[in-house]
Amino acid sequence: MIENDNHGDSCQGEEAIVPDVCRLAVTEWNGPFAQPEPDYAVRVLERGGVVLLPQLEFPLRDVERALMVKGSSPGSRKNVSFDPAKGHLRGSTADDADQAVLAAMTRRYAAASKALLGRLLPHYAGALVPGRTSYRPFEVAGRSSSWRKDDTRLHVDSFPSSPTGGRRIMRVFSNLNPEGRSRRWRLGEPFEAIAAHFVGSIHGPVWGSATALRLLGVTKRRRSAYDHYMLALHDSMKADSKYQRYSKQDVFEFPAGATWIVYTDQVSHAAIAGQFVLEQTFYLPVQAMLEVERSPLRVLERRIGRKLASV
Ligand SMILES: [Fe+2]
Numbered sequence: 001m002i003e004n005d006n007h008g009d010s011c012q013g014e015e016a017i018v019p020d021v022c023r024l025a026v027t028e029w030n031g032p033f034a035q036p037e038p039d040y041a042v043r044v045l046e047r048g049g050v051v052l053l054p055q056l057e058f059p060l061r062d063v064e065r066a067l068m069v070k071g072s073s074p075g076s077r078k079n080v081s082f083d084p085a086k087g088h089l090r091g092s093t094a095d096d097a098d099q100a101v102l103a104a105m106t107r108r109y110a111a112a113s114k115a116l117l118g119r120l121l122p123h124y125a126g127a128l129v130p131g132r133t134s135y136r137p138f139e140v141a142g143r144s145s146s147w148r149k150d151d152t153r154l155h156v157d158s159f160p161s162s163p164t165g166g167r168r169i170m171r172v173f174s175n176l177n178p179e180g181r182s183r184r185w186r187l188g189e190p191f192e193a194i195a196a197h198f199v200g201s202i203h204g205p206v207w208g209s210a211t212a213l214r215l216l217g218v219t220k221r222r223r224s225a226y227d228h229y230m231l232a233l234h235d236s237m238k239a240d241s242k243y244q245r246y247s248k249q250d251v252f253e254f255p256a257g258a259t260w261i262v263y264t265d266q267v268s269h270a271a272i273a274g275q276f277v278l279e280q281t282f283y284l285p286v287q288a289m290l291e292v293e294r295s296p297l298r299v300l301e302r303r304i305g306r307k308l309a310s311v
Pocket residue numbers: 151155156157264269
């Protein structure tokens with residue numbers, strides 16, 4: 001494995017063996033955002049790169065910092081998540097007062113992330129749909145979980161119960177670590193290479209299974225053929241020990257106080273160490289992309305030779 005903290009000096013995008021991490025000097029959540037060229041950040045993201053804002057720290061209130069210092073006892077869940085649409089906090093075993101602090105923090109992060117992307121990615125204006133906000137207070141290294149849930153293995157994101165129907169999954173992360181510790185990720189090969197490696201061994205969906213999964217309540221909406229293949233890619237990558245060990249990859253340290261943005265349905269990633277991160281999920285219809293042909297949906301459709309979602 002190659003240790004490399006020298007990303008960002010050459011953001012070539014498509015020639016990269018592992019994703020480029022492209023830095024932008026942004027210090028305010030509401031801008032200003034000087035970019036080397038119009039839609040620079042959009043292009044980096046759509047080409048499978050990571051946009052790193054090393055100086056964009058998410059400001060915490062004293063009560064929030066105190067909650068982190070107090071520590072979060074290792075519970076059964078890995079995240080505390082907040083659903084902005086429903087106003088629900090899920091996964092926390094904290095008392096009512098602490099839950100109120102967590103809810104306020106995640107709500108503020110959701111608003112800050114939305115403002116950030118609204119200004120940084122103007123091409124997507126009005127098209128990004130906010131999903132869950134999550135707070136990840138536990139140390140990633142050394143946590144045990146089943147291979148399918150083990151996010152220390154390289155994978156692309158796909159949600160078993162929440163099919164996207166082809167919509168993109170973009171996530172904003174902020175490393176809040178109070179001791180100044182980095183969030184350590186592995187970054188893997190481009191999506192085209194992942195598809196070339198695994199798609200040939202994945203069977204298509206069984207006829208009627210999407211309807212059955214929906215009726216049984218396994219999925220919140222109908223699982224498209226696209227979602228079937230994405231879930232199979234996620235599982236195939238995580239289950240393949242040789243792939244995990246020998247495929248092209250790199251290690252990157254996201255410093256404390258930094259924020260970064262990535263299409264996690266496209267970029268092969270694994271969180272291998274770090275503690276205290278906030279994350280906001282967004283969904284984007286593929287039609288809103290600058291370069292639709294780069295979407296996982298189109299890459300898979302080209303390889304499989306048929307339409308995989310009705311978009
Ligand atoms: Fe992930």
